[in-house]
Amino acid sequence: xxxxxxxxTHLIKxxxxxxxxxxxxxxxxxxxxxxxxxxGQGPQFIFQYYEEEERQRGNFPDRFSGHQFxxxxxxxxxxxxxxxxxxxxLCASSxxxxxxxxxxxxxxxxxx
Amino acid sequence: AQSVTQPDIHITVSEGASLELRCNYSYGATPYLFWYxxxxxxxxxxxxxxxxxxxxxxxxxxFEAEFKxxxxxxxxRKPSVHWSDAAxxxxxxxxxxxxxxxxxxxxxxxx
Numbered sequence: 001x002x003x004x005x006x007x008x009t010h011l012i013k014x015x016x017x018x019x020x021x022x023x024x025x026x027x028x029x030x031x032x033x034x035x036x037x038x039x040g041q042g043p044q045f046i047f048q049y050y051e052e053e054e055r056q057r058g059n060f061p062d063r064f065s066g067h068q069f070x071x072x073x074x075x076x077x078x079x080x081x082x083x084x085x086x087x088x089x090l091c092a093s094s095x096x097x098x099x100x101x102x103x104x105x106x107x108x109x110x111x112x
Numbered sequence: 113a114q115s116v117t118q119p120d121i122h123i124t125v126s127e128g129a130s131l132e133l134r135c136n137y138s139y140g141a142t143p144y145l146f147w148y149x150x151x152x153x154x155x156x157x158x159x160x161x162x163x164x165x166x167x168x169x170x171x172x173x174x175f176e177a178e179f180k181x182x183x184x185x186x187x188x189r190k191p192s193v194h195w196s197d198a199a200x201x202x203x204x205x206x207x208x209x210x211x212x213x214x215x216x217x218x219x220x221x222x223x
Contacts, residue, residue, distance in 0.1 A: 035211075040216075041216075042202050042215050045210040056210065098209050101158075101211065
């Protein structure tokens with residue numbers, strides 16, 4: 001049984017560019033949450049998707065957007081990249097919006 | 113606002129020694145508390161969680177944690193550390209179906 005898978009694992013972008021990160025949830029899970037983990041910090045909640053809708057959102061600007069597909073997979077999009085967006089982006093899935101989170105290994109984004 | 117504080121940024125212990133990682137939370141209601149471990153280049157793995165009931169919680173890999181409401185603490189313990197326990201440890205509190213994490217404690221284990 002595959003766990004939460006994320007792609008790409010590493011990527012480098014320059015300021016002003018746009019990036020899309022992808023996440024496939026664990027089998028049987030219908031809810032996906034995204035977290036940003038800056039270097040030396042704990043993860044911070046970006047948003048949660050359930051039934052293809054953004055269910056709730058953390059304190060992130062509108063440059064951060066997402067999508068959930070009918071197969072429950074999800075994308076995180078970040079526009080107009082800033083140096084401060086450099087971080088490990090973690091995807092977590094759960095059986096329900098209130099269920100236990102299972103984390104992927106993350107996508108490490110470097111913005112130059 | 114809800115928050116989690118992990119006072120120790122970095123802890124070093126010898127293999128076989130006991131371990132206690134500190135976590136303090138700020139939360140108005142009865143908290144749901146978690147400890148996660150993150151190995152280098154890896155995602156987060158759940159060690160244990162507290163929702164209610166017995167205040168001493170057993171987790172995986174020989175870890176346990178004790179919830180103390182009077183001290184707003186949820187410290188993680190292990191009686192004998194193994195070299196493979198070297199990692200980053202995060203305490204978290206659940207707030208409306210999302211987790212609020214502390215800044216983490218990096219554990220280094222010497223042979």
